[in-house]
Amino acid sequence: MASTDPRSPFGAPNPIEPPRVDPDPADPRSPVAHATERRARRAYELSRIRRALLAASPVLALAALAALVSPSPTRVVPFAILSFGAATLMVWQSRSMSRAALVGMLAGVVPLALSLAANQWHACGPHGCASHGFSSFCAPACALGGLVAGLGVGVSAHRTRASAPFWIGASTLAWGVGALGCACVGAVGVAGLAVGLLVGVMPAWSVRAARA
Amino acid sequence: MTEGPLPRAEIDVWMARLAAGEREVFTLVFEALWPRVFGLCRATLGNDADAADAAQQAMMKLMERAADYDPSRAALPWALAIAAWECRSALRRRTRSREVASSEPEESASHSPTSVDGARTLEANDPESELVRRDLVQRALDAMNELSDVDRATLAATFFDEPTEVVGATLRKRRERAIDRLRAAVRRLYGLD
Numbered sequence: 001m002a003s004t005d006p007r008s009p010f011g012a013p014n015p016i017e018p019p020r021v022d023p024d025p026a027d028p029r030s031p032v033a034h035a036t037e038r039r040a041r042r043a044y045e046l047s048r049i050r051r052a053l054l055a056a057s058p059v060l061a062l063a064a065l066a067a068l069v070s071p072s073p074t075r076v077v078p079f080a081i082l083s084f085g086a087a088t089l090m091v092w093q094s095r096s097m098s099r100a101a102l103v104g105m106l107a108g109v110v111p112l113a114l115s116l117a118a119n120q121w122h123a124c125g126p127h128g129c130a131s132h133g134f135s136s137f138c139a140p141a142c143a144l145g146g147l148v149a150g151l152g153v154g155v156s157a158h159r160t161r162a163s164a165p166f167w168i169g170a171s172t173l174a175w176g177v178g179a180l181g182c183a184c185v186g187a188v189g190v191a192g193l194a195v196g197l198l199v200g201v202m203p204a205w206s207v208r209a210a211r212a
Numbered sequence: 213m214t215e216g217p218l219p220r221a222e223i224d225v226w227m228a229r230l231a232a233g234e235r236e237v238f239t240l241v242f243e244a245l246w247p248r249v250f251g252l253c254r255a256t257l258g259n260d261a262d263a264a265d266a267a268q269q270a271m272m273k274l275m276e277r278a279a280d281y282d283p284s285r286a287a288l289p290w291a292l293a294i295a296a297w298e299c300r301s302a303l304r305r306r307t308r309s310r311e312v313a314s315s316e317p318e319e320s321a322s323h324s325p326t327s328v329d330g331a332r333t334l335e336a337n338d339p340e341s342e343l344v345r346r347d348l349v350q351r352a353l354d355a356m357n358e359l360s361d362v363d364r365a366t367l368a369a370t371f372f373d374e375p376t377e378v379v380g381a382t383l384r385k386r387r388e389r390a391i392d393r394l395r396a397a398v399r400r401l402y403g404l405d
Contacts, residue, residue: 025264026250028243033250036268037242044230044238044275051279094233 048092055098056087058105059177062112066180069116075183083108083176090169097169100162104170107152108177111145111193115181142182143192149174150200158204167208171201220288220377227291228283241278246271248288249295256299256349257306258342266302270295289364296353303350307343351402358397363390 023030028037063080067073090101118141153170156162162170175197182189223244226237249270253263274294281290356364366386369376376383 025260026247026254028246032264032268033242033246036246036271037239039268040242040271040275041238043272044278047276048233048279092233096232098233 049088052088052090052092055091055101056084059084059087062105062109062177063180066112066116066183069120070181070184071119072184076180079176079179079183083173083180086169086173086176090173096163096166099160100157100166100169101173103153103156103166104173105177107149107156107170107174108180110148110152111142111174111178111196112181114141114145115178115185115189115193117141119181119184138182138185139188139192142178142185142189143196145178145182146175146193146196146198147200148196149178150197150202151204152200153197154201154204158208167201167205171197220286223287224283227278227281227287230278231281231283233279242271242275245274245288245291248292249274252292252295253299253302256296256346256353257302258346262302262306266299267295269302270298273298286361286365289361289368292368293357293364296356300350300353303346307346351398354401355394355397358401359390359393362386363393366390367394 025032027033060080063076063083067076067080070076087101087105090097090104115138118138150171153167153174157167157170160166175194178193178197179190182193185192223241226241226244229237230241246267250263250267253266253270254260257263257266274291277294281287356367359367363386365376366383367390369383370387370390378386
């Protein structure tokens with residue numbers, strides 16, 4: 001039925017236009033390849049997300065521990081969400097950020113452990129500490145933990161000549177994990193942790209900045 | 213097919229970058245692997261439709277495992293091993309469905325003598341030589357999976373004209389050894405050469 005061919009006004013196939021040939025499916029530009037690429041990309045991302053959720057799960061374990069030990073478990077929740085989200089995002093993003101997540105998590109355990117220990121020994125809570133004379137001990141424990149964590153992050157990042165996102169990511173996660181313990185002390189504890197962390201990171205960061 | 217000489221070292225680098233989370237090399241990796249994976253599936257399964265399904269599955273698996281890729285290993289043999297596994301699974305599924313399909317007319321034939329022609333038609337569509345060929349391909353893939361990455365790469369260079377890191381006498385020696393080991397693997401698996 002040549003007259004129905006839309007390519008030619010004269011009712012015959014246009015001899016200039018070559019006949020349409022389906023591309024070889026082995027060609028990466030073929031429709032099959034395009035559809036597969038889309039599905040494969042989705043599979044790649046989903047697989048990375050699954051791995052990231054699994055890799056970030058220790059944060060949840062630490063949060064559960066902090067909530068069990070802490071006198072005010074509800075204060076732990078926002079920091080748990082923040083830390084878990086940050087860790088998941090970092091592991092999902094790239095391998096170098098996965099390392100940053102590991103460093104941040106490990107560094108954050110120091111202030112977390114110190115604050116929880118201080119909290120247990122002196123029963124520090126949102127309304128102060130039970131033992132007189134020790135009310136100011138918890139915030140310094142957080143600051144000291146932050147300092148150690150900051151030094152850890154700094155040394156690790158400096159040794160591996162890490163990029164700025166590594167420093168920021170690892171420090172943020174260290175702060176988030178540390179805050180799981182310091183949250184029960186209140187804003188002073190969390191702020192003390194942040195100050196300690198900044199002071200700890202600063203020397204290595206200064207060396208990096210000087211070299212750059 | 214649009215297969216050119218494969219930049220194997222580049223694929224290794226791209227694959228390592230993809231494993232590290234660099235999404236911008238995704239298309240490069242895909243475009244480098246797709247023709248090879250599809251070619252392997254086409255050679256194994258014998259038609260484009262089955263090959264497309266198996267190659268799709270293989271690429272999905274590959275990309276799911278991309279984050280686990282070990283950069284010290286060659287990317288192409290790793291990818292082709294995954295693809296070969298998918299092709300073999302597809303082959304197995306197809307053989308199984310044929311067995312079920314061919315057993316059904318036999319069963320119905322035993323109940324009804326009028327369906328004998330139907331069973332004959334099925335036999336005509338499923339020649340013995342095709343089954344033998346596919347069986348041989350499956351056995352060869354099984355044996356290939358027993359070999360090391362180096363041997364697999366050498367055999368891929370020999371039979372699929374893949375470029376290799378080595379040439380000349382070294383390649384010949386490697387090829388001889390790889391074929392010896394392939395023969396030994398076939399003998400071990402099936403008791404024949």
